[in-house]
Amino acid sequence: MHKRELQRIIGDYLFLSPQLILYVGLTILPFIIAIPVLFTDRANFSDPEVNSVGLSNFTRILEDDTVKDVYWPALMRTVRFTLLNYIMVYAFGLTLALLMFEFGMKTGFFTIIFLPWMISGLALGYIATMLLSPNTGTLNLLLLEYGILEKPINIKLPSGTTVILPILVGWKAAGFNMAIFLSGMLGIPTETIEASIVDGATYWQRLFRIYFPQMIPSFVIATIFCLLGSFNLFDELVALGGLYENPEARFLSIVFFQYGFQMDRLALGMTLAVETGVPLVVLGMMLQRLQRRFDY
Numbered sequence: 001m002h003k004r005e006l007q008r009i010i011g012d013y014l015f016l017s018p019q020l021i022l023y024v025g026l027t028i029l030p031f032i033i034a035i036p037v038l039f040t041d042r043a044n045f046s047d048p049e050v051n052s053v054g055l056s057n058f059t060r061i062l063e064d065d066t067v068k069d070v071y072w073p074a075l076m077r078t079v080r081f082t083l084l085n086y087i088m089v090y091a092f093g094l095t096l097a098l099l100m101f102e103f104g105m106k107t108g109f110f111t112i113i114f115l116p117w118m119i120s121g122l123a124l125g126y127i128a129t130m131l132l133s134p135n136t137g138t139l140n141l142l143l144l145e146y147g148i149l150e151k152p153i154n155i156k157l158p159s160g161t162t163v164i165l166p167i168l169v170g171w172k173a174a175g176f177n178m179a180i181f182l183s184g185m186l187g188i189p190t191e192t193i194e195a196s197i198v199d200g201a202t203y204w205q206r207l208f209r210i211y212f213p214q215m216i217p218s219f220v221i222a223t224i225f226c227l228l229g230s231f232n233l234f235d236e237l238v239a240l241g242g243l244y245e246n247p248e249a250r251f252l253s254i255v256f257f258q259y260g261f262q263m264d265r266l267a268l269g270m271t272l273a274v275e276t277g278v279p280l281v282v283l284g285m286m287l288q289r290l291q292r293r294f295d296y
Contacts, residue, residue, distance in 0.1 A: 038271045043264040057271035070255055071272060078251045081166060082230035088170025089226050093177025098207075100178065101185045114175030121172070125239020128168050129155055156241050158248035165249070169236060173229070177222055184218030185211065220291035224284050231280055252276055 038057060042050045060067040096113055116124070131139040132155040140152040154160045188211065196206050212219075234253040242249030243258070252272075259269030 034270050037267050038274060040267050042267040044266050057268050058275065060268065061272065061275065067268070074250055074252045074255045077248065078231060080162070081233070081251065082227060084166035085169055085230050086223070086226050088166050089173070089177050089222050092170045092174035093222065094181050096174055096178040097181035097185060100182055113178060116172045117175045119172065121235030122239050124168065124172055125236040128164065129239060132160065132164065156246045161240055161246060161248040165236065165240065169233065180222050181215065181218050184215035188214050217291045220287050224287050228280060228284060231276070
């Protein structure tokens with residue numbers, strides 16, 4: 001191995017090391033440490049009496065009625081939100097990417113669209129709660145004033161949470177998703193687009209026969225991020241009352257937190273999280289392989 005190549009490899013690892021250290025320290029090590037806990041009845045981190053329970057924690061979602069009545073409805077809410085959120089990925093992200101690609105990428109516009117991604121989910125949830133307060137919310141008052149609504153929206157009611165939350169999260173992630181789709185569009189050879197225009201192809205023909213087929217890797221990446229992000233959603237749910245007064249915002253992440261830190265059933269909460277997370281990781285790896293296949 002040449003000295004220059006060795007220096008390049010060392011340099012690459014030095015650039016990767018901060019992220020790698022964080023990933024190992026905050027993800028891999030906690031997961032390894034948590035594995036023995038899954039087979040116990042540990043109530044919390046300071047529990048002095050911990051007993052082995054074998055695989056009973058893993059079978060509770062099928063056998064324990066108290067767990068089933070909480071877990072499966074939360075799973076259905078999470079899956080429903082994931083599907084709606086996936087629609088928002090394209091409604092916001094893809095639309096903005098197409099506008100940026102066709103009309104020119106303006107730095108200021110890109111920054112404005114990307115700004116919501118910098119806002120914390122908790123702050124965003126509280127802002128939405130204030131804007132859509134039934135009695136004093138600015139947005140509700142405007143919609144009522146102009147006759148768009150007959151009665152105010154209450155974001156903490158089941159109907160309000162179901163409709164508003166995907167829009168809220170989709171708007172927040174619009175800049176992030178736009179960047180994913182825009183990177184796919186910028187990879188399309190300019191000659192291909194120009195040739196289609198010369199041949200008389202309409203915009204919709206270019207969209208479905210040139211743009212989208214070559215953007216499949218970007219679609220797969222957006223799908224992975226949407227899937228994992230939807231199941232990891234937490235801060236916005238807390239702001240919408242998921243921990244207390246709003247059952248419709250009680251997604252799986254809230255259930256795991258409640259079992260682990262509010263109900264002193266830490267081992268069970270961690271087991272439910274692992275049972276949910278492992279299939280998602282496997283699905284994400286399969287989608288990643290699909291993305292690489294289309295890249296090749």
